[in-house]
Amino acid sequence: MxxxxxxxxxxxxxxxxxxxxxxxxxxxxxxxxxxxxxxESVVGCVGTSRxxxxxxxxxxxxxASRHLPVPExxxxxxxxxxxxxxxxxxxxxxxxxxxxxxAGGRYTLKEQELLKRTIRELPNIQLNGAEGLDxxxxxxxxxxxxxxxxxxxxxxxxxxxxxxxxxxxxxKLEADFRLLANDLTEADDQQGFLYxxxxxxxxxxxxxxxxxxxxxxxxxxxxxxxxxxxxxxQASAKYPHKLRRELVYEYYHAxxxxxxxxxxxxxxxxxxxxxxxxxxQVLGAYGFRGYFERKPHFIASIPPAIQNLRELxxxxxFPYPYLTNVLDRLTRLPQFQMIETAAVRADGLKIxxxxxxxxxxxxxxxxxxxxxxxxPLVVRVFSFSFTKGIPEDExxxxxxxxxDCRSTHNPGRYEPYxxxxxxxxxxxxxxxxxxxxxxxxxxxxxxxxxxVRRYIQRGFTSLMFCFGxxxxxxxxxxxxxxxxxxxxxxxxxxxxxxxxxxxxxxTLKAQ
Numbered sequence: 001m002x003x004x005x006x007x008x009x010x011x012x013x014x015x016x017x018x019x020x021x022x023x024x025x026x027x028x029x030x031x032x033x034x035x036x037x038x039x040e041s042v043v044g045c046v047g048t049s050r051x052x053x054x055x056x057x058x059x060x061x062x063x064a065s066r067h068l069p070v071p072e073x074x075x076x077x078x079x080x081x082x083x084x085x086x087x088x089x090x091x092x093x094x095x096x097x098x099x100x101x102x103a104g105g106r107y108t109l110k111e112q113e114l115l116k117r118t119i120r121e122l123p124n125i126q127l128n129g130a131e132g133l134d135x136x137x138x139x140x141x142x143x144x145x146x147x148x149x150x151x152x153x154x155x156x157x158x159x160x161x162x163x164x165x166x167x168x169x170x171x172k173l174e175a176d177f178r179l180l181a182n183d184l185t186e187a188d189d190q191q192g193f194l195y196x197x198x199x200x201x202x203x204x205x206x207x208x209x210x211x212x213x214x215x216x217x218x219x220x221x222x223x224x225x226x227x228x229x230x231x232x233x234q235a236s237a238k239y240p241h242k243l244r245r246e247l248v249y250e251y252y253h254a255x256x257x258x259x260x261x262x263x264x265x266x267x268x269x270x271x272x273x274x275x276x277x278x279x280x281q282v283l284g285a286y287g288f289r290g291y292f293e294r295k296p297h298f299i300a301s302i303p304p305a306i307q308n309l310r311e312l313x314x315x316x317x318f319p320y321p322y323l324t325n326v327l328d329r330l331t332r333l334p335q336f337q338m339i340e341t342a343a344v345r346a347d348g349l350k351i352x353x354x355x356x357x358x359x360x361x362x363x364x365x366x367x368x369x370x371x372x373x374x375x376p377l378v379v380r381v382f383s384f385s386f387t388k389g390i391p392e393d394e395x396x397x398x399x400x401x402x403x404d405c406r407s408t409h410n411p412g413r414y415e416p417y418x419x420x421x422x423x424x425x426x427x428x429x430x431x432x433x434x435x436x437x438x439x440x441x442x443x444x445x446x447x448x449x450x451x452v453r454r455y456i457q458r459g460f461t462s463l464m465f466c467f468g469x470x471x472x473x474x475x476x477x478x479x480x481x482x483x484x485x486x487x488x489x490x491x492x493x494x495x496x497x498x499x500x501x502x503x504x505x506x507t508l509k510a511q
Contacts, residue, residue: 001032004044004082008034011075011084029053033087041087042074053080055139056217060085063129069121069212088212093118094200096209099429105238106432108425109485112243118203118211119231119247120254125213126192126224127258133193135221144194144222149181149277156280160287161326164333168326176323183273183319184223192259194222198230200237224255229274235282235304246489272316279309306336376494376510377455379487381465383422383480383499385472391500393464400464401451403444405475408436412474421502422477431478441479445486452491472501484508 009015016034023031028048035041047053057080063070071085096114100107107115135142157173195202195216202215228251232244239247248271255261262270283305290298310331318324330336382391390402411417411430420427431437448465455463465483469476477499485508488495492511498504 001046003077004032004046004084005034007075007077007082008042008044008084012036034084042084043071043087044082044084046082048081049139050080051139052217053083055137055219056215057083058137059133059216059219062133063125063213063216066128066131068125068129069210070125070216071212071214088204088214089206091205092201093203093205093211096205097200099425101236101238103429103433105240105243106435106438107239107243108428108432109482110425112246114205114209114211115239115243115247116250117209118200119228119251121211121213122195122198122227122231122251123224123255123258125195125216126227127255130191130193130221138220139217141220143220144185144190144226146178146181146185149184150177152277152281152284153177153181155288156284159285159292160283161330163287163291164330164335166326166330166333169322172322173326176320180273180277180320180323184277186223190221190223192222192224193219194224195219195227196222196230198227199234200231223270223274225271225274226278228271229278233275233278233308235301235308238304272312273318275312276309276316276318279305279312283309303336306331376461377452377463378461378494378496379452379463379465379484380496380498381467381480381484381487382497383467383469383472383476383501385470385476385501386468387470388472388501390468391464391466391498395462395464397462397464399462400466401447402466402468403479405437405440405467405469405479408440408475409434410470410475412471417474420474421499422474422479423481423499423504427474428478431475437475437478441482444479444483448483448487449490452487452493456491456493472499477502 005015005019014036017037018033018035020033020035021030022033022043029052030046032044032046033041034044045053053076057073057076060070060073064072071088073083073085075084077083093114097107097111100111141148154177157170157177161168195213196218197215202213204212204214206212228248232239232247252261252264252267261267283302286298286302286305289295290302309327313324313328313331380395384391386404386406393400409431411420411427414430417427417430422428422431452463465480467476467479467483480497480499484495484497484506487493488508488511494510495508497506497508
């Protein structure tokens with residue numbers, strides 16, 4: 001610690017006025033916030049591995065030279081066991097989306113937007129960051145290869161699979177492990193920077209919600225699919241399938257700005273292999289930390305990880321017959337059956353019917369592309385109070401829908417929400433935690449999707465949706481806003497929003 005203070009003094013010319021120990025990050029490195037007399041702070045790190053610190057410092061400086069959103073390396077000790085970096089604050093993406101995670105995967109629009117910003121930025125560090133990078137500086141190895149895959153697969157076998165006492169033929173399993181390892185290390189997509197530990201805890205947010213990346217010292221040359229699988233299939237995140245699909249879509253199209261990408265079906269096939277690999281990888285870690293080290297947090301993480309694996313096996317046919325047989329039997333073990341009831345949603349659909357690899361059957365062909373509009377359709381969405389009448393159709397067509405939201409739980413009955421609207425986060429959280437509005441809107445989405453798609457096909461130019469409630473303040477505003485954004489995201493057409501009683505208008509331009 002004293003040597004870190006000395007490094008700070010050499011860099012700044014004075015001793016820090018305040019030193020604050022920061023929470024651990026799951027490694028042997030210790031972090032401190034060092035603040036001067038003017039209240040300006042930096043973060044100091046004390047590590048135990050010179051090679052690990054060297055990797056972070058080299059990568060940080062290289063990424064900064066590529067104008068990537070990473071902390072600036074300000075000073076490094078001669079032995080490279082200590083360094084000082086710019087302070088990115090205390091709000092991580094993990095913290096910022098904690099409400100949605102604690103609500104069982106019901107993420108607000110604000111939380112969803114933070115996730116989308118982050119996933120859109122990922123190809124920048126993977127491809128732009130790989131330009132001119134000397135991977136020999138990476139730690140503990142320069143590239144993702146067959147041996148590292150087999151190490152992780154055997155980690156799963158010995159630390160998790162054997163602990164369940166499931167019977168299996170070790171040589172047959174090893175043969176499929178080798179097939180999977182060979183498929184994962186195909187040479188055509190190994191040229192980017194593989195972050196390896198890309199998760200919400202390793203993304204910091206500035207005051208504008210811009211993501212900055214930290215803790216990339218374990219990165220190496222490798223395929224970009226790995227980080228997508230790590231980020232979106234983290235068991236504790238509980239991302240709903242619709243959101244996962246949207247995030248995969250955002251990543252796929254952001255990736256096109258940096259490199260030639262496979263066709264969507266090929267991209268999906270490759271991604272699914274890395275999702276499978278990551279599920280086995282994390283189960284190995286959970287098994288070691290939970291079954292052997294007896295840490296309750298990791299034991300609690302096993303059921304949702306098994307659920308992810310169960311759904312994946314339902315969705316994809318992998319070319320590893322013995323491995324998939326073993327995994328299928330694993331997910332059916334009695335100790336893992338308690339979570340299976342969570343696979344049925346309130347709307348009666350299984351989660352596997354809404355997986356991120358393929359649309360729901362009513363959504364049309366599987367693709368990452370927007371639906372192509374054949375006519376200049378403009379959709380207008382209103383919220384209103386029934387006591388003040390249904391909004392008039394100014395187009396003169398007289399077509400559209402009016403939905404009554406009054407059957408759902410009304411937050412306006414409670415004092416904390418009376419001065420808020422359906423656009424405010426506390427109201428959003430109330431409605432989504434209650435769940436009635438989600439079931440209501442699921443049926444609305446299906447009806448609206450079919451109608452919008454048919455209007456586009458027929459070249460119609462105007463369609464209207466109205467949501468009414470008692471005061472036009474909470475439920476109707478929430479419903480109108482969410483339907484408008486749903487239609488705009490799915491069809492890419494212009495949507496005009498009018499929250500009549502709140503005197504709020506918004507136009508979502510055609511894409």
